[in-house]
Amino acid sequence: xxxxxxxxxxxxxxxxxxxxxxxxxxxxxxxxxxxxxxxxxxxxxxxxxxxxxxxxxxxxxxxxxxxxxxxxxxxxxxxxxxxxxxxxxxxxxxxxxxxxxxxxxxxxxxxxxxxxxxxxxxxxxxxxxxxxxxxxxxxxxxxxxxxxxxxxxxxxxxxxxxxxxxxxxxxxxxxxxxxxxxxxxxxxxxxxxxxxxxxxxxxxxxxxxxxxxxxxxxxxxxxxxxxxxxxxxxxxxxxxxxxxxxxxxxxxxxxxxxxxxxxxxxxxxxxxxxxxxxxxxxxxxxxxxxxxxxxxxxxxxxxxxxxxxxxxxxxxxxxxxxxxxxxxxxxxxxxxxxxxxxxxxxxxxxxxxxxxxxxxxxxxxxxxxxxxxxxxxxxxxxxxxxxxxxxxxxxxxxxxxxxxxxxxxxxxxxxxxxxxxxxxxxxxxxxxxxxxxxxxxxxxxxxxxxxxxxxxxxxxxxxxxxxxxxxxxxxxxxxxxxxxxxxxxxxxxxxxxxxxxxxxxxxxxxxxxxxxxxxxxxxxxxxxxxxxxxxxxxxxxxxxxxxxxxxxxxxxxxxxxxxxxxxxxxxxxxxxxxxxxxxxxxxxxxxxxxxxxxxxxxxxxxxxxxxxxxxxxxxxxxxxxxxxxxxxxxxxxxxxxxxxxxxxxxxxxx
Numbered sequence: 026x027x028x029x030x031x032x033x034x035x036x037x038x039x040x041x042x043x044x045x046x047x048x049x050x051x052x053x054x055x056x057x058x059x060x061x062x063x064x065x066x067x068x069x070x071x072x073x074x075x076x077x078x079x080x081x082x083x084x085x086x087x088x089x090x091x092x093x094x095x096x097x098x099x100x101x102x103x104x105x106x107x108x109x110x111x112x113x114x115x116x117x118x119x120x121x122x123x124x125x126x127x128x129x130x131x132x133x134x135x136x137x138x139x140x141x142x143x144x145x146x147x148x149x150x151x152x153x154x155x156x157x158x159x160x161x162x163x164x165x166x167x168x169x170x171x172x173x174x175x176x177x178x179x180x181x182x183x184x185x186x187x188x189x190x191x192x193x194x195x196x197x198x199x200x201x202x203x204x205x206x207x208x209x210x211x212x213x214x215x216x217x218x219x220x221x222x223x224x225x226x227x228x229x230x231x232x233x234x235x236x237x238x239x240x241x242x243x244x245x246x247x248x249x250x251x252x253x254x255x256x257x258x259x260x261x262x263x264x265x266x267x268x269x270x271x272x273x274x275x276x277x278x279x280x281x282x283x284x285x286x287x288x289x290x291x292x293x294x295x296x297x298x299x300x301x302x303x304x305x306x307x308x309x310x311x312x313x314x315x316x317x318x319x320x321x322x323x324x325x326x327x328x329x330x331x332x333x334x335x336x337x338x339x340x341x342x343x344x345x346x347x348x349x350x351x352x353x354x355x356x357x358x359x360x361x362x363x364x365x366x367x368x369x370x371x372x373x374x375x376x377x378x379x380x381x382x383x384x385x386x387x388x389x390x391x392x393x394x395x396x397x398x399x400x401x402x403x404x405x406x407x408x409x410x411x412x413x414x415x416x417x418x419x420x421x422x423x424x425x426x427x428x429x430x431x432x433x434x435x436x437x438x439x440x441x442x443x444x445x446x447x448x449x450x451x452x453x454x455x456x457x458x459x460x461x462x463x464x465x466x467x468x469x470x471x472x473x474x475x476x477x478x479x480x481x482x483x484x485x486x487x488x489x490x491x492x493x494x495x496x497x498x499x500x501x502x503x504x505x506x507x508x509x510x511x512x513x514x515x516x517x518x519x520x521x522x523x524x525x526x527x528x529x530x531x532x533x534x535x536x537x538x539x540x541x542x543x544x545x546x547x548x549x550x551x552x553x554x555x556x557x558x559x560x561x562x563x564x565x566x567x568x569x570x571x572x573x574x575x576x577x578x579x580x581x582x583x584x585x586x587x588x589x590x591x592x593x594x595x596x597x598x599x600x601x602x603x604x605x606x607x608x609x610x611x612x613x614x615x616x617x618x619x620x621x622x623x624x625x626x627x628x629x630x631x632x633x634x635x636x637x638x639x640x641x642x643x644x645x646x647x648x649x650x651x652x653x654x655x656x657x658x659x660x661x662x663x664x665x666x667x668x669x670x671x672x673x674x675x676x677x678x679x
Contacts, residue, residue, distance in 0.1 A: 061108070061112065061113045061114065062113075062114045062115075062116060063102075063103070063113065063114070063115050063116070064115075064116050064117065065115050065116075065117055066117060067090070067117045067118065067119065067120065069117075070090060070092055070115055070117045071128065073092060073094065073098075073102065073115065074092065074128075074132065074140045075132070075138070075139065075140070076098075076101075076139060077095075077098070077139025077140055077141070078094050078095055078098035078101060078102060079092045079093065079094060079095070079140060079142050080093055080094070080095045080142045080143075081093040081142050081143050081145070082129075082142060082143070082144045082145065083145045083147055084119065084122070084125070084144065084145065084146045084147065085147050085148075085149050086147075086148060086149060087119070087122045087146070088118060088119055088122075089116065089117075089118060089119070090116065090117050090118070090119050090125070091114055091115070091116050092114070092115045092116075092117075093112055093113070093114055093115075094112070094113040094114075094115060096112075099113045102115070129144055196271070196272045196273065197269060197270070197271055197296075197300075206257065206260040206261050206263070206264045207261055207264040207265055208222065208261045208264075208265055210257070210261060210391060211254060211257055211258055211261045212380075212384065212387035212388040212390060212391045212416070213254075213380045213381075213383075213384025213385070213387045213388055213416070214253075214254060214258065214377055214380070214384065215384075216375075216376075217247070217258060217375045217376070217377050218258070218261075220245065220373060220375050221245065221258060221261075221262055221352075221375065222265070224242065224245060224262070224304075224350055224352075225262060225265050225266045227241050227242075228241075228266055228268045228302050228303075228304070228348075228350070229266070229267060229268075231302075241347075241348070241350065242350065242372040242373060243340060243341065243349075243350065243351065243369060243370060243371075243372055244340060244350065244351040244352070244353065244370050244371040244372060244373075245350070245351075245352050245353075245371065245372070245373045245374075245375055246310075246352075246353050246354075246355070246358065246366070246371040246373065246374045246375065247259070247352065247353065247354040247355070247375050247377055248354075248355060248356070248358040248374055248375065248376050248377065249356060249376060249377030249378055249379075250356055250378070250379060250415060251356050251415070251417070252415035252416060252417030252418060253377045253378065253379060253380075253415050253416055253417075254377060254415075254416045254417075255308075255354035255355075255356075255377050256308055256354060257416070258377065259272070259306045259308070259352055259354060262304060262306070262352065263304070263306070266304060268300075268302050268303050268304060269297075269300040269303040269304070270303065270304045270306065271293065271296065271297060271300075271303065271304070271305045271306065272306045272308070273293070273306070273307060273308070274307070274308045274309055274312070275307055275308065275309045275310045275311065275312030275313045275314065275353075276309065276312045276313075277289070278290060278312070278313050278332045278336075279312060279313060279328065279329060279332065285328075286313065286328055286329070286331060286332030286335070287331050287332050287334070287335035289332075290332060290335040290336050290339055291335060291339065293305065294339045294349070297349045298349065301347065301348035301349055302348035302349070302350075303348065303349060303350075304349075304350050304351075304352060305349060305350070305351045305352070306351075306352045306353070306354075307351065307352075307353045307354075308353075308354050309354065309355060310353035310354065310355050310361070310365075311355045311357045311360060311361060312329075313329055313332045313333055313336065314333055314336070314353075314355070314361045314362055314365050315329065315333075315360055315361065315362065316360060316361065316362045316363070317330050317333060317334075317362055333362060333365070336365075337362075337364055337365065337370065340369075340370045341369045341370050351370075351371070353371065358374070379413060379414075379415055380414075380415070380416060380419075381510065382408055382409065382412075382510060383408075385407075385408040385411060385414065385419065386404050386405060386408045388416050388419045388420075389404050389407050389408055389419060389423070390404060392419055392420045392423040392424075393423060396423060396426075396427055396438050397436070397437045397438060398437060398438055399437040399438060399439035399440065401439060401440050402438070402439070402440055402443070403440075406440075407422075407443055409507075410443075410444075410447055411447065412507070412508055412510055413508075418450070421450060422443065422446050422447055422450060423443075423446075425446035425449055425450060426438050426442040426443045426445070426446040427442075429442045429445050429446055429449075430442045448497070452497035452498055452500060452503055453497045453498020453499070453500070454497065454498065455495055455496070455497055456495075456496040456497065456498075459496045461496075461501075465501075466494065466627060467623070467627060468533065468537060468541060468543065469494045469501050469502045469543065470494050470502075470623045470624075470626040470627045471532050471533060471536050471537060471619075471623045472502065472529040472530075472532055472533055472543055472544065473492045473493070473494055473502045473503070473504055473529065473626060474492070474532060474619050474622040474623040474626055475528040475529045475530075475531055475532025475533070475608075475612060475619065476492070476504040476525060476526070476528045476529050476532075477489055477492045477504055477528075477622060477632075477637055478528065478532070478611070478612060478615055478618065478619045478622060478641075479524060479525045479527075479528030479531075479608050479611055479612070480504070480506065480525040480528070481637055481641055481644055482611055482615065482641075482645070483521040483524060483525055483611075484517075484521060484645070485515075485517055485518040485520075485521035485522065486506075486521045486522060486524075486525040487506035487507060487508045487509065487522065487525075488506060488507045488634070488644075489504065489505070489506055489634050489637060490505040490506060490507055490633070490634060491504075491505045491631060491632065491633045491634065492504045492505070492626060492631070492632050492637075493505070493630060493631045493632075494626055494627070494630055494631075495630050495631065500546075501543060502543075516558070516562075516564045519554060519558060519564070520600075520604060522554070523551050523554055523555065523600075523601070523604045524604040524605075524607050524608050524611075525608075526547050526550055526551050527547060527551060527601070527604055527605050527608045528608045528611075528612070529543070529544050529547055530544040530547060530548070530605070531605060531608035531609045531612055532612055532619065534609065535609055535612050535613065535616070536612075536616070536619070536620070536623075551601055551604075552597070552601070555597040555600050555601050556593070556597055558600070559593050559596045559597050559600070560572075560573045560574075560593050561573065561574050565593075565596040565600065566596070567592055567595075567596055568589070568592060568593065568596060573585050573589075573593075615641065618640045618641050621640050622636075622637065622640055625640075
């Protein structure tokens with residue numbers, strides 16, 4: 026290797042620095058002549074003038090005085106002889122130019138005065154100082170303005186700052202970028218994956234569909250509850266497709282500047298046309314796709330409406346967007362504009378629902394892969410323990426179980442860790458240190474034993490798993506059930522569930538003699554369920570086969586009269602009272618068993634279905650889940666090996 030390569034290359038920047046430094050040195054340290062300069066107080070300079078030491082005076086800008094000393098008088102001023110070729114200049118500051126003029130006039134008029142020199146008045150300008158104060162403030166103002174505009178754009182301007190604020194902020198994923206999420210990572214949702222897979226196949230091999238005269242669908246809308254995997258499904262599309270994939274959120278279109286949203290929509294589709302065939306994914310499209318004219322506080326020039334109008338035009342306007350497929354996701358499809366949902370824009374609405382039992386097994390299989398599991402883990406059992414859980418909830422369960430195992434310094438995650446994780450997520454953190462009196466503890470035990478007793482003797486009530494009086498979150502106690510996964514629910518099933526929910530309040534009245542605020546959560550759930558049965562499901566005697574459900578978000582009119590509203594209230598009150606009386610009758614029939622159950626609950630704080638079975642005998646009606654799991658006599662402590670789904674009572678309110 027040549028050693029000369031280590032020598033730094035010459036750059037013009039060094040030359041600029043050298044020239045600038047030289048000019049600065051000359052400006053600061055050289056005044057252009059060979060004068061010796063001194064600074065003295067004004068009073069001493071006056072003495073020099075009176076003594077005749079001064080031969081010339083220069084007054085600069087009426088503020089600075091420069092007095093040039095006669096060569097023969099230099100020794101009298103400095104105490105040293107004068108140097109050949111130099112003049113001594115004494116500088117001082119003038120306090121008042123009028124006083125100085127009067128002093129000079131006196132010196133000239135006084136014949137005995139020794140000053141006979143010349144007085145000059147000069148105006149000098151500082152070029153560099155004037156340049157600094159005239160130019161630098163404007164430059165600083167420009168930089169401050171650019172900084173503020175970049176901050177105001179919220180980063181939306183991209184790398185170009187405020188000048189690119191109207192550009193699309195979509196992230197582009199193509200074959201050059203490593204997208205590791207594929208359809209293998211999306212467990213369950215087979216129907217949704219099939220429809221999305223068809224779109225990917227069309228982009229990969231469109232001739233297979235066009236040979237039969239088919240046309241590529243322009244859009245697909247993923248609809249479903251939060252946490253069901255809509256965004257994950259879109260990521261899988263990016264991983265599976267070998268075409269460019271533009272991804273952005275609906276809120277990225279909306280900006281504080283007027284017209285930015287529509288400009289970004291135009292720029293997004295312009296980029297997509299250049300990359301066609303491609304896919305555009307808009308997450309949370311309800312941020313811009315809300316129905317127009319539904320917000321009375323905004324006028325017709327609403328920025329969100331302008332953005333939506335531009336999106337509608339780009340998706341199905343006079344221009345052609347062949348090869349561009351728009352995939353959007355939302356959990357609020359009911360508030361989207363009807364023009365956005367019509368065929369030709371979003372041709373398909375793909376429903377991504379909560380996973381059922383088999384799909385939960387697949388989801389658990391995905392999230393259990395990175396965990397170190399104990400051999401006793403049964404995925405089928407975990408899936409049955411989590412009815413109604415979304416994919417995000419299941420991921421949270423697996424992560425929480427791993428954290429609990431790590432907290433206990435275990436080498437593997439076992440079954441009990443998952444049970445504790447499910448309890449933690451559903452009910453909250455245990456609060457065993459919460460201060461309660463003995464009477465409060467007995468009241469809570471009687472309340473929870475009431476729930477357990479009633480649910481044990483009702484055919485359609487959910488199977489009991491365990492009952493606890495250990496506070497969790499805001500709940501003072503809880504009864505845990507395994508609900509059956511039903512597609513439809515009958516009136517008898519809903520009434521039995523309502524009666525079981527009222528069992529706690531009924532037990533308080535029957536066995537304590539007074540009621541408390543501990544049943545507020547029960548009453549809230551029962552009231553909502555009763556109103557839904559009467560007003561929506563048509564399950565009352567007087568208002569049968571009628572549904573008053575109104576889906577108009579900004580409608581202030583009820584779809585029924587005041588007389589009907591009064592009738593609904595009457596029917597709801599009647600239905601709840603009937604189930605409350607039914608609960609008290611059941612408790613009266615089994616008061617001995619209830620008392621024994623409450624006593625064991627106070628003693629152990631947590632009891633399981635096996636303990637209830639020892640008191641009341643085998644449950645008259647056996648559910649499918651009970652047939653699968655049966656009774657487990659191995660539980661000897663607070664550890665449960667059964668399914669967990671909680672119905673919690675609220676803490677004493679207000």
